Amino acid sequence: MPLSTQPPGSGEPYLLVASLDNARHLSSLLRAVHFQDHATCFASANGLRVTVEDAKCIQANAFIQAEIFQEFTVQEESVTFRINLSVLLDCLTIFGTGSLPGTSTALRMCYRGYGYPLMLFLEEGGVVTVCKINTQEPDELLDFDFCSTKVVNKIILQSEGLREAFAELDMTSEVLQITMSPDKPYFRLSTFGNAGSAHLDYPKDSDLMEAFHCNQTQTNRYKISLLKPSTKALALSCKVSIRTDAQGFLSLQYMIRNEDGQICFVEYYCCPDEDITEAEL
């Protein structure tokens, strides 16, 4: 269904034009980072990145590479705007969230630039919906400065093993404690709730463990309420990489395979709960 890139009569090209045959490829990923109403969108030639933050402690990013889109054009180096993610998701799923095989919502996203709304053209079964969502000034985003050289401990797990654990986390506990160590217990998730404490241990030689690179024993605590939303990303993903740096900052990277087999990433960064990260040696 052809949608012209430029609105009739206007000479200005859009700064960002993106087309997607199946809007679900985008909406499901955005849902995985949807724990706040607002998000910052950053588009570059590489693709689209949507960032959500909370409490200055946690940041989630959803990456949809340009290759996933059927068409993805960015006129300038990069385009950034802030948008209401709840509204965006509602629009993307305007034809319903049920996923019937064979039917999908086609999406065309256009953004004229600073001050203009984000235009969404959605079509399913011949019915077209046009949405205009106001954009805002992008916020200053946290920079966790998490680069591979600073990583102390790194584990890659098959998500299947963690999904149930995260879904059943004892929410009466204020923190989720993560222990990573070259010695026992290797990788442990702990909660301290009303009923008592609970520990989930993953041995390093488990079938679930795809990679285990722990150099130092680290135990860090993170506010469980901040990490709980990452369960959504975990549910979608097939693999997750868990990394911590010397200061106890946590990086969770989820590899998500969409319906067409394409790979996208979602990552969560979280600050440790206390300033002290005990590097127990």
Added chain:
Amino acid sequence: LSRIGDELYLEPTDSGLSLRSVNSSRSAFASFLFAPLFFQLYQLGEPQPFRCKVLMKSFLGVFRSLPSLEKTVGKCLILLKPSANHLVLQLHCKYGVTKTHNLAFQECERLQAVFDIQHCASSLCAPARVLAEAVVHFPQTLAEVTLGAGAGGKISLRNYVEDEMESKKTMVTELWLAEDEFQRVAVTPGSSITFCLKEFRGLLTFAEASNLPLTIHYDVPGRPVVFTLDDAVLEVHLVLATLLDPKSDSQCPTANGGVSHLPLPSDDLTDDIESYMVAMETEEEPGVPPSPTFPLHNPCPAQSDPEEEEEEEEEEEEGAVPGTPPHKKFRSLFFGSVLTPGGPSLAPTQEVLAEDSDNDC
């Protein structure tokens, strides 16, 4: 057991691990005894005897999702560590993953209901399915149901309506089961008892799932009804209090103490709750020869037992406390003390009121 009380009592004994619960009004008590054979490893340590209780909610939280448990958990280790004040439940799951839960517990006294199956005049045994199908006809909100032995050996179940007045307005459901639906029927013709349905349903769910026949032992109204499930490695008892029958005047005749400890009916019988009394173990029952302190796993032989961890527990209501003055007279098990109601008259009788004057009933 969670249908009964908020706390789960654990008592490891030589004959197995006993899990029990009682409800707040002491009208329902249940126990599950898992024989050592049920476990792969059963080891008693010091000090013995050791009893503790944990919050039901916390315990159940460990076994939250049954379907996934069945798929992922290989073994469960239960460790009672008095020194650490923790009950450790460790689940060994697929892929080498270990889930360890440390639950806080409280030491406690023995929770023991007083009842005597041998002295129950009537008993019925039926596959759980038969009873479950019967009970399904009653609304979920129904509180009490009356089980009766009618003419021709038929067993009836009808919903209990408190008030005479009300019975004109409420729908009454009555269900008759033929004798041949039961595996065994040994009832006193014309007998009937009324007990709480909620806890009974809990037991039925478990019985159905484990495919065990259910045996009902009852006596006269006011005396507890005992439901049992038996298996080779599991014994389950649910003791429920039964409603006193306002019309019956001669229940068990005199206690051995020579004093009539019969329920003085009338007045308070409208007050169901008070008639539901669970006699808990007490030491102070001088006049009663057959001491009603029966260890739970007394009578029944065991049958096969399914794997269930402590999920469902049955409720047993003990209407144990003999009718006596409807002022709840129950002895609190834990404290081994006798909470004597400020019952009218019969002050001395109260002591004798230990339940069971079996022989006479």
